[in-house]
Amino acid sequence: MIRKIAVLTSGGDAPGMNACLRAVIRAGLYQGIDMYVIYDGLRGLVEGQIKQVNKDFTQDIINRGGTIIRSARLPEFKDPIVVERAADQLKDFEIDALVGIGGDGTFRGLNDLAKHGIKVVGIPGTIDNDVGSTEQTIGFSTALNTICECIDKLKDTSGSHQRCSLIEVMGRHCGDLAMYAALAEGAEGVICVEHPLKEDVLFRKLRKMKAQNKSHAIIIVSENLLDIHDLAKKIEEKTGFDTRTEVLGRLQRGGSPSAEDRVLAARMGAKSIELLLNDKCDSRIIGVKGGQIVDLPIEEAVNMKHEHTHGLRDLIDMLQ
Numbered sequence: 001m002i003r004k005i006a007v008l009t010s011g012g013d014a015p016g017m018n019a020c021l022r023a024v025i026r027a028g029l030y031q032g033i034d035m036y037v038i039y040d041g042l043r044g045l046v047e048g049q050i051k052q053v054n055k056d057f058t059q060d061i062i063n064r065g066g067t068i069i070r071s072a073r074l075p076e077f078k079d080p081i082v083v084e085r086a087a088d089q090l091k092d093f094e095i096d097a098l099v100g101i102g103g104d105g106t107f108r109g110l111n112d113l114a115k116h117g118i119k120v121v122g123i124p125g126t127i128d129n130d131v132g133s134t135e136q137t138i139g140f141s142t143a144l145n146t147i148c149e150c151i152d153k154l155k156d157t158s159g160s161h162q163r164c165s166l167i168e169v170m171g172r173h174c175g176d177l178a179m180y181a182a183l184a185e186g187a188e189g190v191i192c193v194e195h196p197l198k199e200d201v202l203f204r205k206l207r208k209m210k211a212q213n214k215s216h217a218i219i220i221v222s223e224n225l226l227d228i229h230d231l232a233k234k235i236e237e238k239t240g241f242d243t244r245t246e247v248l249g250r251l252q253r254g255g256s257p258s259a260e261d262r263v264l265a266a267r268m269g270a271k272s273i274e275l276l277l278n279d280k281c282d283s284r285i286i287g288v289k290g291g292q293i294v295d296l297p298i299e300e301a302v303n304m305k306h307e308h309t310h311g312l313r314d315l316i317d318m319l320q
C-alpha cells in the first residue's frame, strides 16, 4: 500500500513544471498520502535532498515559470551504483513511489529506479516536444508562444530595414518548435530535421522576394543543425538580402506557462496519483494521444521514438 509519494523535476526546466508539481502534490494530499519533494532533480535524489510538504507549499506557483524545486542534468545516473544510491535514499525515507517530471533522460532514470522495486510514474515536461510516448509535452505550448512573440517583434524591425531574419529556435534534435512556429508565423522558410535545407530552393525564393521588393523574410532554423551565421553570409552573397541572425536561446524556456500548459499539467499531475494508487498498475509514463490523457508501461515508453510531424511539412510548403 502506498503511503508516501515523492516528486521531482529533472532535465531542462519547462514552463508548467510548477503547475504540474502543484497538481501532483494536491492530488496526493487529497487522497491522504504524505507528499514529498526532491530538490535538484535526480542529483538531489542521490544526495537525499528530500522534504515533506503540505498544501501551502503549492500556493501561488501555478503561474510561475521554471521549477521551484529546481532541476539538474545528471549524466552519471547511467552508473548502476548511482542508481542504487538513489533507490536507497527513497527506501531510507520510506517513500513508496516517485513521480518524475522531465524528458527522455528523466524517464530512462526512472526506468532504472523501477528495476530497484520503486514504483514510478513519468510526466513529460520539456519545451522540445521530443518525447516518443506523447503527442504533447508540458512547456511546448508556452515556448511556442514565446517564440511567436519574439518573431512578431522581429518582423517590425526586419520590415523597417527590408531584411532577412534567420531565427534559431530550440528543440534539441526535434523540429516541432521550428515547424509550429513557421506555421504560426507564416515564415518564408523553415530548416529542421523534418524539413532540411535546400539551398537552391531557398536562395531562389529569396531572390524572387528581393526582386518583388518584399519588405522582409523570416527563416526559422532549428538548433544543432547548421551555423546560422555562415548561412546568413551565404544568403547575402547569393540573394542580396541584408540578413541578420537571432538565437533565441534559453529565453524560450522561461516565462509564465500558457493556460494550455497549465491545464495539461493539472490533468497529467492528477493522473500520476491515480496510477500510483492503482495496485494493478506497474510503473508508467503518462502522455497525450488524440487529446486524451493516456499511460504506457515505462519499458515500452522509453523505447518509443517521437513521431515527426511530416503532415505539417506539407502544410507549411503549401502556405508559404
Ligand code: F6P
Binding pocket: 012, 073, 103, 126, 127, 128, 170, 171, 172, 223, 250, 253
Ligand atoms: O531540452 C530542453 C533544451 O532547452 C533543449 O532545447 C536544448 O537543446 C537544451 O535543453 C539546452 O540545455 P542546457 O540549458 O542544459 O544547455
